[in-house]
Amino acid sequence: MLRSFFVKGFLSLLGIIFISAIPFAFVGTSFQFTKYVEGLNTIFKNLLQPLEMTYIVEATERLIFPYLWDPYLYSMTLLFSAFFIALVVSVILSFIVSLLPQTLYKTVKSILFVFESIPDVMVGVAIQFFVIWYFKQMNTLLFPVASSSLEQPYFIPILCLTILPLVIMFRTILYHIEQEWEENYILTVKGKGLTRVHILIHHILPRAFKSLFFQSKVIIWFMVSNLLVVELLFNIFGITNFIFTYGTPVLFSLFCILIFLPLFTFISVGEWISGKIDVEKQENTPNTISKSLIMKKGILLYKKAVSFIKKTLKPMKDPLFAVGFCFLATMLFLSFYHHFQFDGVVPQTEVIYGDDGSTLIDKASFDPSQRFWFGTDQFGFDTFYRIIAGAKYTLGLALLISLLRLMISYIGGFILYLSPNRIRNGFIGLSEALQYVPVALLCFFILYPISVSSSLSFWDKGLFQIIIMTILAVPVTSVMFSAEIGEINKQEFITGAKVLGGNRFHVFFKHIRPHLTPKLTYIFISQLMFVLILFSHLGMLKMFFGGTVLREYTLGVQDFIPTSISNEWSGMIGAYYNQILIRPYLILIPVLFFCLCLIAAQFMLKGLKTSTSHIYLSNKFEKVKIGSSIAVVILFFILNAIVINKFHEELAPISVPVTNEVVKKEEGDKEKPAEKEEKNLVTLDSELVSSFEKGKIEPFPFVVGKPSDESKTGEPVSSKTFEDGLTIQSYLYEGYEVKVGISQEKIVNTINIELNTNRDNIMKIMDQQPAEKSTDRQFLTFYTGEFQVSFSRQGDDIWGASLLQKQAEGVE
Template sequence: MPSFTFLIGGFFHFMLIKRMFITFVTSILGILLMGAVPFAFNGTSFQFSKYTDGLKELLSQLSHLADITYPAGAAQRSLFPDVWEPYTYSMTVLFSALFLALFLAILLSILISLLPKRLYQGAKSILFVFESFPDILITVLIQFLIIWIYKKTNVLLFDVVAFGDSQPYTLPILCLSVMPIILSLRILLFHMEEEWEEPYIENAKSKGLSRLYILIHHIMPNTLIHFFHQSKMILWFMLSNLLVIEILFNIRGITNFVYQHGFPAIFTVASLLVFLPMYAFFALGSWFTNRWAMQSEAAATAAAQSSLNLEPLWRVLKRLLVRIVRPLQYVAAQPLFVAGFCIIGSILALSLIHNYAFGNEIPQTQVIYAKDGFNALGRAPFEPSSRFWFGTDQFGFELLYKIASGAKYTIGLAFFISLARLLLSFAGGYLFFIMNQRVKEWLKGLVDSTHYIPVALLCYFILNAVVLSEGMTFWQKGTFYILILTLVAVPAVSVMIGSEMELISYREFVTSAKVLGGSRFHVFSRHILPHTLPKLWFIYIQQIMYVLILFAHLGLLQIFFGGTVLEEYTVFGGDLLPKSMSNEWSGLIGSYYRQMMLRPYLLIIPVLFFAVSIFGVNLMLEGLKRTIEDLQWQRKKYFHPASLVIVAVAVGLCFFAVHKFSDDFRQRAKAVSAQKVEAKETERKIPIVELERDTISQFADGMINGVREYYIGGPMERSIINGVYGKPIKVKDYEKRTEYYYKEDGYQIIISSGLSRVINRMQVEYDSSRKDIKEAMKMKPMKETKDSLSYLKGRYLVLFTEKSKGHWWLSLQDQYYFR
């Protein structure tokens, strides 16, 4: 008997080593294949010949590691040994956060399991809420908490960013461990609940063992075995979050190093370096738990194979559609699902209302004036207030309407990309299911390599050149963006669905169907597929959450749907601001995150909307789970009173928001109308009334009456100017500037913008006499000619040019710009 046990153990270890070897080889092969993917794209077209050539070039570079260099300013530096410092730092932070998360999650799971039932359910509800918080939000809030404590106590608990050669450890480790603690705790509690239902637990209770003893000695060991095999997903999340941590903390870690200096060779080397310790962790864990994921080669061999079932295909499709839609008949009985649906539906509805009822316009307020219409009370940006609910950016655009404008893209794309992933993965899962077992092992290893690469970085290297391209349209860039975000997840989701089908195929009822002569198609359509379809709903909703998180990560990398535009936003140019063409929320994050220390609301509000959307999706997922559980136990419910209350609240909030939209645009229309009337009334008064002390002093601030909404150095937003003065009567393009001509009550107004897209000259046409001008200006002209008068106010040149007798141009411009 001992010799037989020894043989069984030896065979098991041999199979374990074999599986570990296959996983190691295929993972390295997968990383190499993915590293060459950026070579294959020429714009939006995939060229296989370029991919093979790029793969050869990549292998050639990897065979001479010492010759790989990266740009550092104007010089080129060798990758080795420079890469060791960021690599060591990142791995220290990653695994420190992992072990901290595991320790705290295990400790908290024991404590929560010992709580009374009500407190236990309350703790789970709190975990459910916190699970919806994106990593970006958690990191930013922790940073601001440290800063707030420092301001109140003058005590800096931790460094919030890296300065020079100083690299922070404590705060990045804490921030990186928050989400893994929540995810690990949820998984542990789920498996603990399953273990409490096992028969051996009842036996242990009958012996008088305490709840704590049973938990420590019986439930926890079995739970940890199940948990270990799901920890790969947690570590993959942490690797993706590590990129966010390194960017927000300005850390020179390995993922930030690849982001800043990356090309395929550096990307591949970094991925291989990250793979080695992660693989070692999982390999050792599998060895010590003796639970390496191994499936039986086959459950049973069919005694006979009948011919293909010739049931009409339309009946099969109809039956499948009914099985998919059936749970939706009962979701109204689950308030959680209704609440989540109302959250997502309300945001989408408001976005569509803003698009179709209000023309997708983003109101802009650059300056707030006093009641006299001349004295400025403040300039953009404005913080959140009763007037500006979410505040404005530095150009005066209201964040509320940017959020509303981008919601249809963010949420709509998340649902569409997730659906495309699911449909392609379902087909891929079926192909994986019918494959030979040996092929499956190697294919699993290849797909497994995706867990060692931050998917946001892979998308960045593929999409970066396309989103910055000026020769492509919005929808060309957007379509390519959708395609890449869909395809990057298809292999992993396909294997997941195929493995689920494989597990179902090992059940006794499937084996019985095969023994009774059921064909492969019959067994699949009648037995395997009906048990797979309910889980597709879970996968779909989970993919929506993953896509939203990926959006946020790509936003930090300045990869926006529809393209990324780099605009100059200072008077003298040179400073580039990434701008989204669609206002989707990741674009707002990418545009504003560098300003988070000055204007934190610009970053926090878009991230909060990501969190609210993820929370809504989580509610839908939880409600759907409970609906399917009710169906399995034949508890059919069609309605719940709380659902009606939730819908009523959602409708009320939408009505309140639409009323706010209407008021804002109505007031804006009145203001524009009043400005036009005022411009008509005051334009002829410029020589007599407006050349007063206060008016003349405004010249030094770059402002001129008649065009008071705008000022020299302000952003040139043609759409806003058109709203005040109408469509320009003509536009002239020069080498370094563009001039827009407008007509108001018989007088012309010319607004000029330079290469930096800011206003650099304004001209107003009016009637006066030379004597009146001199008396009004009350200063000697800097220069006087037969037909002109020049004055210098601050850094601005005030120029009066006589077109005809008594008819002048008043021009205000930067004195240096046109020289």
């Protein structure tokens, strides 16, 4: 036992180091093995001297120890407290619910079924929003919802970490209790006259608890991933937030090892204790092999095709599967219809005027209403259309990644099945390292250099993200397939096939594969749920599909919002989380759709289990189920028709065919604007930087802190006034656009331009360290004399520059 403990621990530690070196290996999107080896060497050298490891804060190098111990101990307190609370409460609830009448028992299971589909982001956001809402209504703060220098919150973070593991443990224990009641040894125990409570306490719960503990690796891995989201949501500076903020691959390896050591020890001791629980002998019913009839090839293919169609359509008879399938299919259909029919246009409404066309009624943002079903953001973009436009990326990519994971892991599991025991056990030991690694954080370190690259296109970045999100799950999923094959391989009919002379390939393709294939659908839907959760976690890390750009919110320092180019839902969560108190619907709606997709996947999984079970149903009940499924399909057809009608009413003018006369008229209208100067980008050079010290951006006639003189500046091309009285005026000079912030006293507050440059060139020209270092490397701030200039990345080789009065250091 002790030798096995050290071997597994050593292999897992090696696996963590091998995984942590992956970010070193990528130069652009190409994997270079020599860089990977250099990265391994760097990690090994630093881990051998942990007390000399450092991190950088605002260009200052600091030792990581002993500073790391406080966030580490705080995070471990949250993690283990949540785990033990979930464990104790789930055991108690399982005992109580198991004694309930059958009707109440099924009701509790249905409630758990829905709660298990709620993503952790939804739980955290909902709790935080409720506490703040209650404080605003009652002027009483129930619990601290964010950390500060004086107080670290415990109750709310532990509650968020506890809820989902509690639901998972609760359902797992109930499932194993149901299985144990059907075992033959229970009949013997009942024959002795023992009560139901006695049997539950002394026989069933210990075995259910043992089965739960052997699944605790997945639950703890799930909690470690959630820990990062909780620390970000509540501004907790724990170990995961620390690594996200200041981390490098070297620090990431140290973090994973610090997480691994207590968790691995806890799990190993628990497995040893669980192994001491006696298990009564249970009879296994041997499976039988169905004999195939010899038929002509054409008839055989025909029957196979008919059988495949019947098997495919059979789950649709179940209403739950029909609801889940129709919801996902509807979202994808509407998204692709919107893309191909209307070019993916997201309507923008900045202001609403009265019937006279001049009276201002309202301006963006707009709350949810009959016109704007899900409201708009501060830029006036309709959230409903953003959800529709992003569905093809969020759901489409989740389906694609899940399918790729399934296919590659299926092959990987087969290869492990053929491998010698030593190789298979070694691979399993190394792959277990992924159970202790927050996958979202690992993806961040790998994908971040790609997301900020200016030389890669949208699809270059997107394809790389698909590959990474697929490959990182393959080792663990391959081991799972290998374990499934191993269980089937223990059956008596497999032994019989081997005795009759069947080799490994014959046994797999003729006997194991038919029993493994039905499980593929369950595994696929499970992977779909994991990918959707991973997308939501990456959104919290501001890591969006296809790259991230900063969109100007209002003119000023750091007044930019990271946005997703593709409108995928995780990008909306990451972009609008900071506005939860101002416009809560902006984050609640995409989180809600994530939740609905997870519930839909759970419905499909439940429907599949029901449709493939051999429970006898009366013809009357079977007809009721089929009728309910047909009604579900009809309702979703009606919903599609309503939404498509909305598309055509609001977007049809964009795509309506026009006559030749209209085309000529439009071409004539275009001639006048064509005479205007085209918009150009300013070049960043030393002369431009020297003008910053004077509060100017040469050659534009504006000076920060001075009044705006219209006789020198001319009339603006456009003007927009915000709630705080700040007016944004846009000017065009010889093709160059400049935006100026004017106060109510007509004083120039801010000057903004767009530059044709990149981050490296900015650092070179400015020739100084930035005053603030952003973790996403998309925002830089410098001080030049009495003024401050801030650069924000707008796109590939496009950066915005904002010049304003110098603010006090440390003030945001």
